[in-house]
Amino acid sequence: MKVNIYYGGRGLVDDPTVYVLDKMQQVLEELNVSVERFNLYEIKNAITTLPQTLKVADGIILATTVEWYGIGGYMQSFLDAIWLYGDRDTVNKIYMCPVVMSTTYGEREGKLNLSTAWEILGGRPCSGICGYIKETSILENNKEYQSLIEKKAENFYRTIHQKVKSLPASNGEVNKTVAIRRGMELTPQESEQLSQYASDEVYVQKQKEDIQELASMFKGMMSTSQEKETSGYQKLFESKFRPQPGCKTVYCIKLDGKSEVLQLQIDQNTLICSKEETKKTDIEMSMTEEVLKEIVNGRETFQKAFMTGDMKMKGDFTQFRLLDELFPF
Numbered sequence: 001m002k003v004n005i006y007y008g009g010r011g012l013v014d015d016p017t018v019y020v021l022d023k024m025q026q027v028l029e030e031l032n033v034s035v036e037r038f039n040l041y042e043i044k045n046a047i048t049t050l051p052q053t054l055k056v057a058d059g060i061i062l063a064t065t066v067e068w069y070g071i072g073g074y075m076q077s078f079l080d081a082i083w084l085y086g087d088r089d090t091v092n093k094i095y096m097c098p099v100v101m102s103t104t105y106g107e108r109e110g111k112l113n114l115s116t117a118w119e120i121l122g123g124r125p126c127s128g129i130c131g132y133i134k135e136t137s138i139l140e141n142n143k144e145y146q147s148l149i150e151k152k153a154e155n156f157y158r159t160i161h162q163k164v165k166s167l168p169a170s171n172g173e174v175n176k177t178v179a180i181r182r183g184m185e186l187t188p189q190e191s192e193q194l195s196q197y198a199s200d201e202v203y204v205q206k207q208k209e210d211i212q213e214l215a216s217m218f219k220g221m222m223s224t225s226q227e228k229e230t231s232g233y234q235k236l237f238e239s240k241f242r243p244q245p246g247c248k249t250v251y252c253i254k255l256d257g258k259s260e261v262l263q264l265q266i267d268q269n270t271l272i273c274s275k276e277e278t279k280k281t282d283i284e285m286s287m288t289e290e291v292l293k294e295i296v297n298g299r300e301t302f303q304k305a306f307m308t309g310d311m312k313m314k315g316d317f318t319q320f321r322l323l324d325e326l327f328p329f
Contacts, residue, residue: 001032001033001034001058001059001157001160001161002033002034002035002036002056002057002058002059003028003033003034003035003036003057003058003059003060003061003156003160004035004036004037004038004053004054004057004059004060004061005021005024005025005035005036005037005038005060005061005063006037006038006040006050006060006061006062006063006075006078007021007037007038007039007040007041007063007064008040008041008062008063008064008065008071008072008074008075008076008078009041009063009064009065009067009072009074010041010065010067010072011039011041011042012065014135014136015065015101015136016065016101016103016131016133016135016136016138016139017063017064017065017099017100017101018136019136019139019140020063020099020101020129020139020149021037021061021063021099023146023149023150023153024061024099024149024150024152024153024156025037027150027153027154027157028153028156028157031154031157033157036053038050038053040074040075040077040078041074044074044077047074047077047078047081048081048084048085049081050078050081051081051082051085051086051087054082054086054087054090054091054094055087055090057094058093058094058095058160059094059095059096059097059126059156059159059160060094060095060096060097061096061097061098061099061156062075062096062097062098062099062114062118063098063099063100064099064100064110064114065100065101065102065103066100066101066102066103066104066105066106066107066110067103067104068104069104069106070106070109070110070113071100071110071113071114075114079117079121082121083121086121088122091121091122091123092122092123092124093124094123094124095123095124095125095126095156095159095160096114096115096118096123096124096125096126097126097127097128097129097152097156098110098111098114098115098118098125098128098129098130099111099128099129099130100114100128100129100130101130101131101132101133102130102131102132102133103132103133103134105132107130107131107132108130110130111128111129111130114128115128119169124166126155126156126159127152127155128152129148129149129152131145233262233292233296234262234273234275236296236329237262237264237271237273237296237327238271238273240327240328240329241271241326241327242325242326242327242328243266243268243269243271243326244322244325244326245268246268247266247268247319247322247326248266248267248268249266249282249283249319249322250263250264250265250266250279250280250281250282250283251263251264251265251266251281251282251283251285251323252264252277252281252283252284252285253285253286253287253292254284254285254286254287255286255287255288255289255292256286256287256288256289257288257289258289260275260276261275261276261277262274262275263275263276263277263278263279263281265278265279266326281315282315282316282319283313283314283315283316283319283320283323284313284314284315285302285306285311285312285313285314285320286311286312287305287310287311287312288310291305291310291311295329296329297329298329301324301329302320302323302324303320303321303323303324306320
């Protein structure tokens, strides 16, 4: 039988949780149980790799100390790592005993949080131990407390050895329905590899730099592509321009998802095309690029696109109707 202990406290000299763990480990080892302890504060940069260690465990002890509020950051990070990188089939078979000692208020809530979290992860929580202990000497000088800790360790051993069953809990249903893990479905081997990469700070930093470099490159490519497309539309409008007497209007065409616009500034026989709004607009139109392509290819007109709802328009409708005469595609 193998039991892993994960300690989420800070390792202080007078931490009562450390005393309880030492006592429980002593009892388990007397029962020929192989016990391995992981002090999370010592391996905080490798916490994301720890879900791998669950594979050989029949049971685990999650232990932490409430010093001011909650189960602490190290333990929360470990639970997060199990949720993100742990193997569900492995977790489902593991019994967990929560141990929470408090030097302030909140030991019962901490114990409940650990049990609830383990149920949502799919594991099997057991009866744990919690208490308000100001200093370790209180435990060292009280034989009844020591006996209680020893019995708790023995009961945990029996629960694992006998593979005790328990009634279904609602938290298990939450795991199946509400608490759905997002992202790719990974094999245990892929999850192990991913967790190793996630704990490598140099690798993570290099990946961030590569992503930023690629993003800048694609952004530049997209900007160049959009600029070429807009320039192409400018030439088409300039080639098809047919002046109309007395026309003095500024049209602005906005394409959905594009940052640049196409502004058509008409003054009698003069047409000025630009990629930004340089003048106050009289007629503003918005459409998809597909609709504009239909218009410039002669398969659609501005007025028809507006009437069918393919294009939105704001401004003087009389001036808008001139567009098909100014640019007969």
